[in-house]
Amino acid sequence: MLEKPHTSLPEVLVGPLLRRLEPGRLVLWLVASGELTLQLWLQAQGQTPRSLPLDEHCQRLPLGRHAVLHLIDLPLAQALPQDVRIAYDVQIIDGNSARGMADWAPHLLYDGAEHADFVLRSRVDQLLHGSCRKPHHPASDGLLCADRLLATPHEATQRPALLLMSGDQVYVDDVAGPMLRAIHQLIARLGLFDERLEGALVEDSQALYADPVGYYQRADLLPALKSNQTLRDKFFGGVEKPIFTSSSADNHLVTFAEMVAMYLLVWSPVPWTLIEEGQPPLSDAQQQRYASERQHIEAFAQSLGQVARVLAHLPTLMIFDDHDVTDDWNLSARWEQTAYSHPFSKRIIGNALLAYLLCQGWGNQPDAFAEPLKACATLLRERQENHLQADAQDALIDTLLHFEHWHYVLPTTPALLVLDTRTRRWRSEGHLSRPSGLMDWEALCEFQQALLDHPSCIIVSPAPMFGVKLIEGIQKLFTLAGHPLMVDAENWMAHRGAASVMLNIFRHSRTPGDFVILSGDVHYSFVYRVRIRHRRASPTIWQITSSGIKNEFPAKLLDWFDRLNRWLYAPASPLNWLTKRRRMRVSPIIPDRSRAGERLWNGAGLGQVFFDEQGRPKHILQLSADGSEPVAFIAERETSETATRLKHTDRTAASTDSGANRR
Numbered sequence: 001m002l003e004k005p006h007t008s009l010p011e012v013l014v015g016p017l018l019r020r021l022e023p024g025r026l027v028l029w030l031v032a033s034g035e036l037t038l039q040l041w042l043q044a045q046g047q048t049p050r051s052l053p054l055d056e057h058c059q060r061l062p063l064g065r066h067a068v069l070h071l072i073d074l075p076l077a078q079a080l081p082q083d084v085r086i087a088y089d090v091q092i093i094d095g096n097s098a099r100g101m102a103d104w105a106p107h108l109l110y111d112g113a114e115h116a117d118f119v120l121r122s123r124v125d126q127l128l129h130g131s132c133r134k135p136h137h138p139a140s141d142g143l144l145c146a147d148r149l150l151a152t153p154h155e156a157t158q159r160p161a162l163l164l165m166s167g168d169q170v171y172v173d174d175v176a177g178p179m180l181r182a183i184h185q186l187i188a189r190l191g192l193f194d195e196r197l198e199g200a201l202v203e204d205s206q207a208l209y210a211d212p213v214g215y216y217q218r219a220d221l222l223p224a225l226k227s228n229q230t231l232r233d234k235f236f237g238g239v240e241k242p243i244f245t246s247s248s249a250d251n252h253l254v255t256f257a258e259m260v261a262m263y264l265l266v267w268s269p270v271p272w273t274l275i276e277e278g279q280p281p282l283s284d285a286q287q288q289r290y291a292s293e294r295q296h297i298e299a300f301a302q303s304l305g306q307v308a309r310v311l312a313h314l315p316t317l318m319i320f321d322d323h324d325v326t327d328d329w330n331l332s333a334r335w336e337q338t339a340y341s342h343p344f345s346k347r348i349i350g351n352a353l354l355a356y357l358l359c360q361g362w363g364n365q366p367d368a369f370a371e372p373l374k375a376c377a378t379l380l381r382e383r384q385e386n387h388l389q390a391d392a393q394d395a396l397i398d399t400l401l402h403f404e405h406w407h408y409v410l411p412t413t414p415a416l417l418v419l420d421t422r423t424r425r426w427r428s429e430g431h432l433s434r435p436s437g438l439m440d441w442e443a444l445c446e447f448q449q450a451l452l453d454h455p456s457c458i459i460v461s462p463a464p465m466f467g468v469k470l471i472e473g474i475q476k477l478f479t480l481a482g483h484p485l486m487v488d489a490e491n492w493m494a495h496r497g498a499a500s501v502m503l504n505i506f507r508h509s510r511t512p513g514d515f516v517i518l519s520g521d522v523h524y525s526f527v528y529r530v531r532i533r534h535r536r537a538s539p540t541i542w543q544i545t546s547s548g549i550k551n552e553f554p555a556k557l558l559d560w561f562d563r564l565n566r567w568l569y570a571p572a573s574p575l576n577w578l579t580k581r582r583r584m585r586v587s588p589i590i591p592d593r594s595r596a597g598e599r600l601w602n603g604a605g606l607g608q609v610f611f612d613e614q615g616r617p618k619h620i621l622q623l624s625a626d627g628s629e630p631v632a633f634i635a636e637r638e639t640s641e642t643a644t645r646l647k648h649t650d651r652t653a654a655s656t657d658s659g660a661n662r663r
Helices: 143-151 177-192 206-211 233-235 255-266 270-274 284-302 304-311 334-339 341-362 366-384 389-399 441-451 467-479 496-507 555-568 574-578 638-652
Strands: 012-024 025-032 038-044 050-055 060-062 065-074 086-092 098-100 116-119 125-128 163-165 316-318 409-410 416-417 456-460 514-520 526-532 540-543 583-590 605-611 616-626 631-635
Touching: 012 065, 012 086, 012 255, 012 270, 012 304, 012 316, 012 341, 025 341, 060 177, 060 255, 060 366, 065 341, 065 366, 098 540, 125 143, 143 304, 143 389, 143 605, 143 616, 177 255, 177 270, 177 284, 255 270, 255 304, 255 341, 284 304, 316 341, 334 341, 341 366, 366 389, 389 631, 416 441, 441 496, 467 555, 514 605, 540 605, 540 616
Parallel strands: 125 163, 163 316, 416 456, 456 514, 514 540
Antiparallel strands: 012 025, 025 065, 038 050, 038 086, 060 065, 086 098, 086 116, 125 605, 409 416, 526 540, 526 583, 583 631, 605 616, 616 631
16 A cells, blocks of 8 residues: 655655656656655657556655655657657646646746656767766856756757766765755654664764764764774874765765755755754854855755756766765775774765665666665665664675676667776775775776777766876875875876776777767866877777866866976976876867866866767867856867857857757
């Protein structure tokens, strides 16, 4: 028997989010305040509408007494057409009535539209991508760029094929005080499940929420060890910082309920209607910080209606990076030994991974998660019956920590490969404190096999494969000095074995002639064109980095890094021959609004890439979160006249092509 939504709560809290969409299969994600009977109404342009019941294709997982996750995976006997607009409606069935999104979520519809819609593109001729969306950063939300595009009238063939989020969709390790208070209020309002906390100074989740040092002082709740350092130092910012190393980790999320509440609060305006004013008891200094953070959180929440509208119209694919779990996640073998050897740190990491599975990972490739999802459903039903034993949760976490299918491949044109650069690391066994390779030898071999014989491909690597040489050099110096965690020294070149195999993959004769690598992570944006030196039939590799969606690099520091990098690693500089990619010719593509030849662009927003028929980048834009005109990346050798023409073309690609990206 279905448990109906609580009468004082909205029926639908978050969603629907469009996830992996194909002509013969639709994957949607939704959270409601109770178990709903749903049907999907579809009408392709020029076709008769049809209604499809979802009961047999919807898994309902209880997240709390008044929160139920609905995972919809609908196979279609009759394939949907491509490159046409398909109107859809997720309808709630109550007796003989069917209420659609216009009734229960009007904020998801664009002005004048009766229904939401999507387009199944026959080829990836353009897409949006970005990473690093921190709610309390003062920058505007880059997802608003996508909303502005979709809100502009456009043809179905002008819509982006998809939105790719390449990491740090949430910051569970860097949480503002007002966001943490909203999380705790939402947990109480929805009755999100409690849990026991083994190895902590608090017995369970309720004790954690009630503890007076639960805000800005969570390090004080951690136990101490006699060996090495205290866990307090290890978790939250000690000098060596072995684990939980975010500089703002004093509000690090701990419980599964906290992680889930965070996802609900960053993807929908509806949960914010359940949050009341007020603040927890704080010191004077904490009150000042809280007030400053509140301004940014309020601005973030006010724009969530537009964000939710984007996620209901564009198929969205995701992959984790470190902040989705914790800063410096699996950076070195020493980090892993320390983090996973204590039950409390292991639980925190496991809770974040479990929340990622349900809120992000499943929608990328549902088939890969059948077994973990079954175990998760069992655990959540036990929680529903008030069983708080830690054993089942710990067993599930052990399973997830050894899971090897977070990556995925889409059979698109060009092919799309999304890499897991976090869980299958190439550990430096001889020097445990040195950075691990981002993928181990076996994972890299699988990556190469997936590339074979494709004429072109798009690769999503959360960290850039070809990054800024100066910054990588600084990270190497800190690594040699024994402090890799102080500078987040994880890049593709940090581990000799992983770097060598990755570079050899690009030299293989059967790998694509054109690679496009989409990355984030670094909080600035840049584009490199890479070719292999002294080789006639060299592939062309495009490193396109867009970061962050709602985050930025310290401006003055980035300016200095940019200038020093241009001076020290100019094309004729002998320093280039000291790098692992000395056999690769790396040419920067310049932002057209560069003031003095800067290669790096600093500004929150979204990347937009247009592809030609061969799968090569045709136009590369960085859309600005603040609504200013897009930045176009232009080859350095192009004349100013060519640059002006391309920029004008891209502006029309901001109303035709980019209007392409618009609705």
